Amino acid sequence: xxxxxxxxxxxxxxxxxxxxxxxxxxxxxxxxxxxxxxxxxxxxxxxxxxxxxxxxxxxxxxxxxxxxxxxxxxxxxxxxxxxxxxxxxxxxxxxxxxxxxxxxxxxxxxxxxxxxxxxxxxxxxxxxxxxxxxxxxxxxxxxxxxxxxxxxxxxxxxxxxxxxxxxxxxxxxxxxxxxxxxxxxxxxxxxxxxxxxxxxxxxxxxxxxxxxxxxxxxxxxxxxxxxxxxxxxxxxxxxxxxxxxxxxxxxxxxxxxxxxxxxxxxxxxxxxxxxxxxxxxxxxxxxxxxxxxxxxxxxxxxxxxxxxxxxxxxxxxxxxxxxxxxxxxxxxxxxxxxxxxxxxxxxxxxxxxxxxxxxxxxxxxxxxxxxxxxxxxxxxxxxxxxxxxxxxxxxxxxxxxxxxxxxxxxxxxxxxxxxxxxxxxxxxxxxxxxxxxxxxxxxxxxxxxxxxxxxxxxxxxxxxxxxxxxxxxxxxxxxxxxxxxxxxxxxxxxxxxxxxxxxxxxxxxxxxxxxxxxxxxxxxxxxxxxxxxxxxxxxxxxxxxxxxxxxxxxxxxxxxxxxxxxxxxxxxxxxxxxxxxxxxxxxxxxxxxxxxxxxxxxxxxxxxxxxxxxxxxxxxxxxxxxxxxxxxxxxxxxxxxxxxxxxxxxxxxxxxxxxxxxxxxxxxxxxxxxxxxxxxxxxxxxxxxxxxxxxxxxxxxx
Ligand code: T1G
Numbered sequence: 117x118x119x120x121x122x123x124x125x126x127x128x129x130x131x132x133x134x135x136x137x138x139x140x141x142x143x144x145x146x147x148x149x150x151x152x153x154x155x156x157x158x159x160x161x162x163x164x165x166x167x168x169x170x171x172x173x174x175x176x177x178x179x180x181x182x183x184x185x186x187x188x189x190x191x192x193x194x195x196x197x198x199x200x201x202x203x204x205x206x207x208x209x210x211x212x213x214x215x216x217x218x219x220x221x222x223x224x225x226x227x228x229x230x231x232x233x234x235x236x237x238x239x240x241x242x243x244x245x246x247x248x249x250x251x252x253x254x255x256x257x258x259x260x261x262x263x264x265x266x267x268x269x270x271x272x273x274x275x276x277x278x279x280x281x282x283x284x285x286x287x288x289x290x291x292x293x294x295x296x297x298x299x300x301x302x303x304x305x306x307x308x309x310x311x312x313x314x315x316x317x318x319x320x321x322x323x324x325x326x327x328x329x330x331x332x333x334x335x336x337x338x339x340x341x342x343x344x345x346x347x348x349x350x351x352x353x354x355x356x357x358x359x360x361x362x363x364x365x366x367x368x369x370x371x372x373x374x375x376x377x378x379x380x381x382x383x384x385x386x387x388x389x390x391x392x393x394x395x396x397x398x399x400x401x402x403x404x405x406x407x408x409x410x411x412x413x414x415x416x417x418x419x420x421x422x423x424x425x426x427x428x429x430x431x432x433x434x435x436x437x438x439x440x441x442x443x444x445x446x447x448x449x450x451x452x453x454x455x456x457x458x459x460x461x462x463x464x465x466x467x468x469x470x471x472x473x474x475x476x477x478x479x480x481x482x483x484x485x486x487x488x489x490x491x492x493x494x495x496x497x498x499x500x501x502x503x504x505x506x507x508x509x510x511x512x513x514x515x516x517x518x519x520x521x522x523x524x525x526x527x528x529x530x531x532x533x534x535x536x537x538x539x540x541x542x543x544x545x546x547x548x549x550x551x552x553x554x555x556x557x558x559x560x561x562x563x564x565x566x567x568x569x570x571x572x573x574x575x576x577x578x579x580x581x582x583x584x585x586x587x588x589x590x591x592x593x594x595x596x597x598x599x600x601x602x603x604x605x606x607x608x609x610x611x612x613x614x615x616x617x618x619x620x621x622x623x624x625x626x627x628x629x630x631x632x633x634x635x636x637x638x639x640x641x642x643x644x645x646x647x648x649x650x651x652x653x654x655x656x657x658x659x660x661x662x663x664x665x666x667x668x669x670x671x672x673x674x675x676x677x678x679x680x681x682x683x684x685x686x687x688x689x690x691x692x693x694x695x696x697x698x699x700x701x702x703x704x705x706x707x708x709x710x711x712x713x714x715x716x717x718x719x720x721x722x723x724x725x726x727x728x729x730x731x732x733x734x735x736x737x738x739x740x741x742x743x744x745x746x747x748x749x750x751x752x753x754x755x756x757x758x759x760x761x762x763x764x765x766x767x768x769x770x771x772x773x774x775x776x777x778x779x780x781x782x783x784x785x786x787x788x789x790x791x792x793x794x795x796x797x798x799x800x801x802x803x804x805x806x807x808x809x810x811x812x813x814x815x816x817x818x
Pocket of ligand 1: 180220247248
């Protein structure tokens with residue numbers, strides 16, 4: 117079977133793109149489409165043309181795996197194909213199901229019409245790859261939707277449902293029997309006349325007030341946090357309103373090429389494949405089929421349990437929600453209802469979606485009605501005895517095939533599993549708060565967790581819209597184990613003379629949504645004191661834990677809730693607070709710590725290099741399978757700026773030798789046992805190698 121099949125039906129040439137898994141516009145597909153259109157135009161029996169995708173989607177866009185290879189620029193290039201489509205004397209209709217994304221939608225925009233089934237989605241997600249639509253998307257889409265919609269759609273890269281796309285003018289008709297209705301639509305155009313190509317429809321982009329662009333930059337720009345592509349997208353859409361089509365296209369080409377060469381594009385493409393690679397587990401054979409998960413029970417209806425229940429309900433999986441008593445359950449269900457109503461008020465879901473999602477969550481008062489669940493997820497507070505009691509109950513109450521997951525953020529999976537007769541079915545399913553929003557799902561394997569259980573939870577993670585990453589069983593798994601180096605180091609720097617404002621500014625300019633001290637204030641410090649008390653019990657002899665959090669709590673400054681912590685707060689606005697600085701300086705004096713200043717560059721290194729060093733230790737110990745898995749965890753669980761590719765990719769780009777130098781400094785300052793250099797890192801730097809060489813070095817015993 118060729119990549120593009122040709123068949124004539126009712127005088128319409130149907131070109132079917134058949135290039136699994138996503139019909140990407142590889143050279144073969146582009147050539148097949150070009151040949152197909154030429155053949156259809158030359159055939160006097162053919163009155164019109166339909167382009168359709170086989171499998172689950174229309175066309176997913178340019179073939180990302182071709183980037184940087186000769187094929188990506190080989191003729192017919194996408195723009196050559198588009199010119200052929202627009203010049204066709206016979207109407208061409210794009211028949212869209214699944215998704216039409218990036219170059220796929222841009223090709224469809226050069227068809228004379230677009231029809232779609234209701235469940236289809238369209239979009240220009242190039243910004244998520246550090247790019248902009250390079251095949252005319254920035255100059256054709258606004259001609260259909262107007263500039264304001266195009267600015268939002270292209271700088272966010274969001275998927276637009278077919279019904280909304282129809283309202284916006286991107287899709288001409290919603291159809292039900294895609295191929296037959298597309299053929300009918302094409303014949304109608306052939307009989308009644310074909311609309312002008314999109315490139316010639318200029319009414320929506322003439323006379324646009326230039327203020328629109330300045331306002332958009334000012335408003336949306338706050339969310340771009342260091343990303344370069346969104347600003348370029350605004351520039352090229354603005355050019356579409358002030359220049360001729362061809363001049364605007366030339367400008368788009370120029371900006372596209374510049375972004376293609378950017379570090380951010382390399383980082384974002386790395387991340388794109390990393391998220392998909394993370395779902396592949398080397399020691400889980402490909403023939404192990406995931407178990408179907410048709411219904412789950414969540415134990416615990418608090419913040420985490422409620423968010424986890426919503427994640428499943430939102431993905432169409434019915435959920436039983438269990439808690440200790442009717443009052444707790446009512447409270448939990450009330451919070452869930454309120455969360456959905458907030459989404460409704462923001463327009464992100466419809467009333468029908470609210471009703472069907474909320475309706476999928478069934479509060480249950482006990483363990484005697486769990487015979488129909490395929491998985492249980494425990495989400496109660498971090499107390500081992502309580503978790504073991506719950507797992508023993510679940511072991512009896514759920515069917516033997518059911519998987520038993522725990523949302524614990526750091527407790528020992530094997531110890532929890534030991535309370536059951538099915539340790540092969542027990543796995544960590546660590547969600548991040550708010551669980552209905554945050555994408556990271558850390559699946560944590562115990563020593564007896566089976567391949568089938570792992571395969572099931574990794575597939576389930578994708579099914580519920582998460583980014584699953586498999587972690588080994590250690591304190592803090594992948595993400596939280598690294599997090600302490602970031603937060604504690606911020607406090608070491610405060611003790612030595614840096615200020616909360618300086619540290620948080622550096623972190624936020626780097627791309628973190630919120631700096632570590634502001635985060636500490638938001639999360640609140642009272643609980644942190646208890647966690648630290650436990651951590652101090654196992655602290656290596658060569659390490660001292662800072663006590664600024666303890667001093668803050670003693671002074672009644674527990675964070676935003678008390679309107680004071682490392683900052684003082686006027687509502688949610690954080691303000692530098694001399695009283696916080698006095699407290700920090702007094703503690704430093706008590707500890708006898710010499711004060712000095714820090715450059716921004718040094719703060720950046722001390723905040724983020726230790727993440728890379730600890731990530732390398734996780735690779736050494738097999739806690740993380742790949743360096744790119746750690747990137748996926750940190751982008752989705754902690755807001756590490758995705759346009760850097762994630763901490764490990766970023767560390768390699770800036771130079772692992774720099775990371776090693778910081779590890780040596782911090783090992784000497786904070787204690788070699790936990791802060792000293794990773795052996796793997798030392799070997800990679802010594803041999804001038806990178807993360808891709810790590811598995812071989814680790815397998816050889818470093
Ligand atoms: N090119 C190459 N491979 C791709 C691909 C693409 N565009 N999209 C997906 N894959 C691979 C992916 O790596 C995985 O491989 C498999 O397909 C299934 O993917 C000129 C320049 C379409 C919504 O950004 O959003 O057009 O792991 O697990 O969950 O302006 O894939 O199986 O080996 O994600 O069903 C713009 C990216 C490109 C769309 C399907 N297009 N893809 O989701 O499957 S740039 C995109 C997606 C561009 C133009 C510019 C999703 C999907 P493997 P998957 P899925």
